[in-house]
Amino acid sequence: MVKSSPVMNRQGFIYGExxxxxxxxxxxxxxxxxxCGKQEQQAPAVSEPASEAQVxxxxxxxxxxxxAETLLENIDAGLKSTGASARVINKEIVQNECGHDVMMxxxxxxxxxxxxxxxxxLSLAAGYEMTGNTVKDVAHALPAIQVMTSPxxxxxxxxxxxxxxxxxxxxxxxNAAARQQGEATQDIxxxxxxxxxxxxNRNVAFVVRKAE
Numbered sequence: 001m002v003k004s005s006p007v008m009n010r011q012g013f014i015y016g017e018x019x020x021x022x023x024x025x026x027x028x029x030x031x032x033x034x035x036c037g038k039q040e041q042q043a044p045a046v047s048e049p050a051s052e053a054q055v056x057x058x059x060x061x062x063x064x065x066x067x068a069e070t071l072l073e074n075i076d077a078g079l080k081s082t083g084a085s086a087r088v089i090n091k092e093i094v095q096n097e098c099g100h101d102v103m104m105x106x107x108x109x110x111x112x113x114x115x116x117x118x119x120x121x122l123s124l125a126a127g128y129e130m131t132g133n134t135v136k137d138v139a140h141a142l143p144a145i146q147v148m149t150s151p152x153x154x155x156x157x158x159x160x161x162x163x164x165x166x167x168x169x170x171x172x173x174x175n176a177a178a179r180q181q182g183e184a185t186q187d188i189x190x191x192x193x194x195x196x197x198x199x200x201n202r203n204v205a206f207v208v209r210k211a212e
Contacts, residue, residue, distance in 0.1 A: 064122065064209070067121065071151065078154045081156050084143040087107055088106060100114075101114050102115065110128070111125065124209075141204065148206045173186045174204075177199040
């Protein structure tokens with residue numbers, strides 16, 4: 001994925017960078033606490049800011065079975081195969097007790113890759129902010145779903161069963177959110193991976209981690 005100049009940071013989707021980061025972090029934290037079985041701890045709502053300390057206290061999921069280098073290569077090749085932009089507008093790496101979170105702002109939204117100290121991928125998240133314009137929203141959703149298929153390789157999302165699953169589930173979650181005060185979540189388990197789609201108001205987030 002190609003790094004662009006910081007002067008692009010105020011263009012396009014980037015006005016929502018902070019909100020997307022909070023959403024993705026919030027979803028990761030909530031899923032981590034649930035997987036860890038900490039019944040007494042209440043996961044923060046995805047709409048609230050997640051501090052670095054909160055992220056560091058999150059559960060470390062088991063590896064997905066690939067390195068960060070392989071995943072990034074799959075993401076880059078997969079996006080390019082569909083004609084989508086693979087540009088990274090801004091990138092930040094945050095250290096935590098699991099290893100590091102690699103946070104990337106892209107043309108379509110945001111990506112967070114959680115890795116351990118050996119560069120093994122622990123979880124992958126991608127998200128975007130809805131604009132209310134159907135054409136633009138689809139243009140953001142498809143690359144996000146393509147990113148989420150990258151644990152399977154570099155194939156186009158429509159060629160993979162998980163890609164078809166996510167394409168089918170997204171409108172279902174969006175419709176559920178419209179009926180439930182703007183919030184809804186749906187899980188998909190396939191091939192040992194657990195995918196979660198979360199919608200909160202205008203924000204959409206996808207997360208994949210190892211199913212347990």
